[in-house]
Amino acid sequence: MTLGVVMLVHTALDRAAQAIRHWGAGGCPVVVHVDHKVDDARYSAFVAALADVKHIRFSKRFRCEWGTWGIVVASQAASTVMLAEFPDVRHVYLASGACLPLRPIAELRDYLDARPDSDFIESATTADVPWTVGGLDEERFVLRFPFSWKNRRRLFDRYVKIQMAVGFKRKIPAGLEPHMGSQWWCLTRRTLGAILNDPNRPVYDRYFRKVWIPDESYYQTLVRLHSNWIESRSLTLSKFDFQGKPHVFYDDHLELLRRSDCFVARKIWPQADLLYRAFPRTERATSTPNTATIDRIFTHAVIRRTRGRPGLYMQSCYPHMDRENGFTATPYSVLQGFDDIMPDFTAWLSRQASAEVHGHLYASDRAHFAGGEGVFRGGQSDSAKLRDYNGKMFLTDLIWNGRTHYQCFQFGPKDTQDISWMIAKDTNALISVVTGAWAIPLFRSGRAMRHVRKEAARLQQIEYKQLKILRSPYARARIHICSLSEFVAAPVDALQLIVDQIARYRGVAITELPAMADLTGFGEFLQDLKNQGMHPFLTGDFPIVKLPTSPAVKARKPYVAHGK
């Protein structure tokens, strides 16, 4: 009888009765406090049903509402009964009706016998710990909270704000340093008795009565005055989510709970029949509690709820602009101008790097997916109308669907420009632009100069606008811009950069260059445009002489471009 259990019961009386029987069968006296909200008929039936349990007492009933003083009063009353009626009890365990012992009670007793002077109670100073509901940590000890947080949230918040604005602060009784922690503790008779019989208790009680959620701070603070040895952890496995409500265990947590080797877990869903059948387990073990796996799962759940998956937009996650945890799921490359200079560029790049290389995804006729497919990953259609219906989500979907592969696509002034701002702001985007490259297809089209002039002016206009976006202070992408003449002078540099970026660090050295378009007469072409009054300023300077065509490849020696 060295271990006694104080149990607070609110709902699911049948499950509470089951837990009481477990404790009783393990040889623990139990003092039960049933919430005053439970009506008398149900209470009487509950008491009668437990008449056969040997060492059981029922303490005076108080009203226990979430986060109120009533819960502390209830535990005080029940603890007093425990200490008075069961003199053999050395450790008192505070549990709830939704707590379920996982291991044989005898093992818990052995564990406590080996640590007779330890008080197991999570107790941390507010300054150091951020776990709190409603963002109130220090405030809960110095403000007043006359309004219910659950039912009158707006009034609650407003009153807090007013108090903070006028600088109101309650005085904390001398000698107390506020601590907080899980409300489920296991204290020694010595410590618990000292707390309950402290001559200053009326002062402390008066103070804590008005503290917010006192059940998480009353014992946690006072234990610091009286305990010889605090083990600041709870023996009850109890996880809280970001709203401060406990995670609930279901049947599918069976293995997880079994492997945790915790003594007691809460909160168990009342209808988790399998758990109530499986625990407490009967076979003995000597392992110590290990909650790493459970921790990880519940931490992940909270992150999923608060941060989400980067780059995913879906029915239950649609962030306000710029609140998203990343516009897109993974890094990707946007390549502009290269395929104008080197018609074979797309095929070449797919050979060079392990990436999915798309053509112009935003082309006016259709989305040119890698391999020329009509429908791509996730069922994305190549229809230009569908794509342009929501151009940004077309890209976020594409990157999300292809997040296991590196995605590259060609872009240019001929394409729909809906995504210009988005990719510029996206830290995942690697944007390489050869400005003025659009002039090469025009040059090679052989069309009449008056058509070409108009088209060139339009494309230059669009590209110029886009460059302004890429150079704006809001641009967060990794951006590399060079003019056509710079590129032609040293193509390997720019291409190697692309390959390296796809490989994340350093890709294979380029040994083979894609064939360049024949630029014989390109200088004259540009001069012709100028003569028509359309200055192609984005191409850079081209002399009106014959230019070299395909440069011979000697990797990593950019000057070979001039080496003819």
Next chain:
Amino acid sequence: MNVLTSYSLRLQRQRWKLRARRKGRELSGVVDRTKQIGASDILLFCTFRNEDVRLPYFIKYYRDLGVDHFIMVDNDSNDGGQDYVAAQPDISLWSTKSGYGDARSGMDWLTFLQGKYADGHWALTVDVDEFFVYPFCDTRPMRALADWLDASEVRSFGAMLLDMYPKGPVSQAVYEKGQNPFDLASWFDAGNYVISRNELMRNLWIQGGPRARAFFADKPKTAPALNKIPFVKWSRQYAYVSSTHMILPRGLNLVYDQQGGEKTSGLLLHAKFLNTFGARAAQEAVRGQHYGDGREYQTYAEQNGADPDLWCNWSEKYINWRQLEVLGLMSKGNWA
């Protein structure tokens, strides 16, 4: 502006409620077992018309999932399905011969019944070809979800419509009574959905999937809406606005997080594309009782002789809810 907007929405809601009261008179009771409904029972609301072949599996599916009582409206069936339903011990049945379209796709009838029976209950509103999937649905009954939502102070739960289709022409997926439709229509599109926000009602408007890809590529704006809010802790003041896509008061439409996180959500697997599809598309196109006078059905009827093959190389084969969660179609949120 804010006060005016909320006031006009309030008026709109009251209008729907009034209309439901009027339309409720079109209903005549067939079997009323509503006395059996317990205080915390989960209810299912559904309208059907000539769905005899689908009803047995539908009812079994939701019974297994933990629906305690079904409240159904038979819209002039003549295939015997209504008798099957009336014989079930946990179903209350009403019937009407009035037009489905005139009752806002049957929503007026259901709003009337919801106001009467669903107050204070968790209520699931679905069609006979919609199958609710939520995180952990293979191990936790709907009661667990409802309890968790209650504890989290969440009043409404979103579940996007996910169109399922067979491999090959739909006419060849011959569905038999009692069969799991997803044995045949086991494929879906994983990632071609686009979202915009309805600023007035605050719901998301989701379009995409195989229907947008196959039928609406030329008119994406008219593609069917896939956003749905089928599971609601009902109060007699509530009213669905358009099918279960939107609900008033509009706060209930916020089933999505706006700070970058993910709220818990589920899916409605849509077993529309089976051999029953062609005949129905032809019928409904003529009847014109569906949304926008059956424009959607006219589109189907025009194309492929209403016998499309929606399957493509990138179609995903359905395994379980975890797969849907990993693909980002639904989310566990902070339920673990």
